[in-house]
Amino acid sequence: MKINKMLIANRGEIAIRIMKTARRMKIRTVAVKTAVEPNAMYLSLADEVFDNTEEVSEIPVFLDIEKLISIALKTGANAVHPGYGFLAENAYFAQKCLDNEIIFIGPSPDAIYKMGNKTIARKLALKNGIPMAMGSNGNVPNEEEAVKIAEKIGYPVIIKAASGGGGRGMRIVRKSDEMDKMFIIASKEAEKAFNDPSVFIEKYIENPKHIEFQILGDTKGNVIHLGERECSIQRKHQKLLEESPSCALDSGLRKTMGKIAVQIAKAVNYFSAGTVEFLLDSEKNFYFMEMNTRIQVEHPVTEIVTGIDLIEQQIRIANGEELKIKQKDIKLKGWAIECRINAEDVQAGFAPDPGKIERLSMPSENYVRVDTGIQSGSSIVSSYDSMIAKLIVSGRDRKEAIKNCKLALDKVWIKGTKTTLPFFRLLVRNQKFQDGTFTTAFIEDLDKYYYNSEYEEMLAAWLATKLFVEENLQEHSTNASFENSVDMSPWLLNKRINQF
């Protein structure tokens, strides 16, 4: 059976990203319309839209396994692409697809399960001699046990959700008296997010770099890696900027780490696209962290430096095709940087700032790729993540990529919500970032100076305020255009303006 029509069990930019490749491969796509986002951009790019707006349900449709299977069957889709997040790493969903003779575009349920359960993944890695941070042997039942283990391996330690990912259910503990509180928080968060409160403990590697390897495997047992991505710029374990390659790796280390990444994938007979995450310490020791059994948000940087369409490879592999690309064909060319432009308030510690995007305009230079599911008039709703767009910039080398990134960032035009743009503008000018010596502690070390504003800019902002007030006084004799200005009296305003 070959894929001829696929249900996209996702929304936003990744739904659109998948549709683009599907269209090129002449595969029909089905998108799901939800009541939360009935006018979303991804719907307009699908060949078919399944209307689910009437459905009243506690859980979003993208997490509703039974519903998605029934939509696939009703619309005659013979494959499902889960994208990232939602059910992308749910072994039960993958199995349910297979049970209903629907191709799941991703790895086997067995591989998802083994890598998804971090305690099983740890045991597997241990068995295969993969370098890892010291940790608990399996799940930790309670706080008392946690303290005992932590004392044995030494503080600081990190509590992680066994079924975790994406930073949730993770807490760093530096002293034994913090353990009680952190253990409960991590466990509760894990239960809420993954329906599984079990957690385990690992030695916390201080200030490492987060390096991950892109893997491709087919159903014939061939596995290759497509080089690394550097994802150390993160906050609360949420990545903000990724690049490929990483300036921390030379070709020797790349080869060693890549080989180990392939070895881990082979241990679970992995096929489809996947990512093996490592921590790299200042002495260039690396430790296996986890494997993500899905397409990653940051996959575009790998696509740019390798020239390989990862979604296309996922589809071909799901069709049972053998990998045509060999390890020796993989050459990393140039440099790519991805900035995640989210609706977040950098001035309030990256707090989400949902709302309507009134205007959006992205740069269109040839060194820029933009992956987005948002257009002018779209809304960032609080039920989903806060992503507005991924700005992916390339250059011949890192220096040029950073230079292009600076230019591109100044051409992004977003109105309606606050965004992570001020942070990126600061980042690309930061010495540590330019040197490449930054670690996962980078944002924390900035200590609230997540943005930079020159005195002149503040002055310009002030002049803008004055001009605005003046203009509004000329146009309207009342204060009608000041939506929120309950207290503003035109008389007072006038008086103040006259003083200028």
Next chain:
Amino acid sequence: MNDKLRIKKLYTLSSENRKFSFPLPLKNKIRIGKRDYIVQLKADEKYGMYILWKNRKYPVEIVRSRQNKYEILFNDISYIFTVETPFSMKRMKVLSTGKGKTEKESLKAPMPGKIIDILVREGSNVLRGEPLLILEAMKMQNEIQSPVNGQIIRVLAKPDSNVMKDDLLIEIKVE
């Protein structure tokens, strides 16, 4: 009229409490190096409202204004300005010295979301930076920490309830 003539300077307090004074009359230009750049406010279909300055367009939006306080979003960064004349500046100083230190800290929801857990009770003593409750917003669980050292007087937030931005969550007696 006389009043107006006497004012030679205008003071602006930014949100970071930086004080600027501008000589009057205020001109719409900013000097960088040896060049003056004119600041112009414009608007069109494609960009909405913007500032034209240094041959570049900057997005600008007035977020809110209240009496002599303005919040403006300029180049994706928000600024809060309070405009004072020398006279009102002096009056403010007098007022602030007469006023006692605030005893009570009201902790408000920094964003809309759902209360997942409350980690303190009325009467609990808390230290600055100590997590008080967990607020989930947009797939992230956020620890809301105590801004001060003190004692919890009231807990208004309830577990599993939804809160709006700026809803009062907890009151703390400052110590």
